[in-house]
Amino acid sequence: MNNNTEKSKPTIFYAKNSESKKPFRSATKKKTDWKSKDSFQVKLKRDRHDRIETFKPRNDKSAFAKKSFIVDLNQSKLPIENESPWQKKLRTNEQTPTFGYDGYRQRKEETLVYSENSCKAVFKHRRTAIVKLFITQEMTYQFKELIEWLVKQRLGYDVVSSEQIGKITQTQHHGGVCLIVKKRISLTLLDYLENNSDKDHDCVLAIDDVNNPHNLGGLIRSAAFYGVNGVMLRQTNLLDSGAAMRVAEGGVEAVESIKSDDFVASIDMLKQHGYQVIALLPCQVKSITSSELHQIHFNKKVAVVIFQQINMKLINSANIVVHLKGNDNMPALNISVATGVLLSNLHK
Known part of the structure; x- marks a missing residue:
């Protein structure tokens, strides 16, 4: 028989069920049956709970690596290469965060200003440099004018807890308010x-x-x-x-x-x-x-x-x-x- 014909044939594997079953014949009889001439026919007479799994050989392995599939994300279809399951991470949220998304650009162009007097001075002298405001509920009344101006300019502000501002500023001495501002040009x-x-x-x-x-x-x-x-x-x-x-x-x-x-x-x-x-x-x-x-x-x-x-x-x-x-x-x-x-x- 030709070698190519042998490779194209499906390979048959038998997978035993994990549950314990009573043997339908004695062990001694099994030995004699396997040694008999009709061993192939006996092999087919397996337990009815066994399953047969057939694996067809692949002719082109590289085609599977380059195969692309479609992922449905937020009702939009994005083609993704299936080269590795860990290659890409998909964001379920389309909104990019204002601070921390591009670390290099943020460090180069923007900085954090916190404490009451510092934030009020920024709003007084260069309010156009303000990007976003983080503020606690207790401090909203003192920065009412700033919040109104942010709403008119369609800029973001978040009312958060004091612990969250502490994580952003990396200090406990933030005064309940924090601004993301553009750096000044010297x-x-x-x-x-x-x-x-x-x-x-x-x-x-x-x-x-x-x-x-x-x-x-x-x-x-x-x-x-x-x-x-x-x-x-x-x-x-x-x-x-x-x-x-x-x-x-x-x-x-x-x-x-x-x-x-x-x-x-x-x-x-x-x-x-x-x-x-x-x-x-x-x-x-x-x-x-x-x-x-x-x-x-x-x-x-x-x-x-x-x-x-x-x-x-x-x-x-x-x-x-x-x-x-x-x-x-x-x-x-x-x-x-x-x-x-x-x-x-x-x-x-």
Whole structure:
């Protein structure tokens, strides 16, 4: 017989039922029957509860792998390749979430703002940047105007529990309200100087090597309180931190963000535009010549340089170096507190 003919024949398997059955003949008789010449006929006389399963051999295995089938999803038919059962996951919900769907784009373009004052400041200064609102039922009355504006603009807002906002913000200090907003676009120092060239009085805060979001938020809050117009940083994305915004209590929205990759060159540019550059030491250092705060006369345009670790290049570039005199019990203040003390003397 030809080999191709043998392969095309169906293969027969016998599957026994799991239930126990009484043998219809003795074991000794079975032995003799299997050894008899009519063994094939005896083999067919099996229990009536047995079933016969027939498997037809496949001629083309690759065709099965490339076979496509139709899935009915939300009354729409989608063709899906049957290459692997784990290859694709189907969403039963056609609505894409506003936050967290495209992680890279979200981190690049959007950020979270939480706490009452910070969210109110965003709504006051740049409401067009708001994407979505998460709020608890208790806080809806205080943000009634914001909710009405979101409804008019057809933007989403969700009334959720405090625990759900805590999961979104990854903190318990959210104040029952959270906004998804577009990040601000930072200015270059040259653009800032061109935009503020007509001002007689101006103050710029140059912050170097302050990466703690709580210290940074305290600095921005003091800067906004004393009327500082611009804040210069190497990494302006630090101002988009939710913790820094919360500590700043909305002060981030009141100041311009200026990006500078080279602080020495930026300080020289400020000096060329008539700014008085003042470097504030974190504490009094004997090896560095500095003056006390009450001895300083401030000009109309001032740039205050702040750093946590003493940077001699910035100190040498400054017009005046200032320190706050302490005592043996407390020789230095927190960087944000010391900056507030200095800024309070600008208008005297």
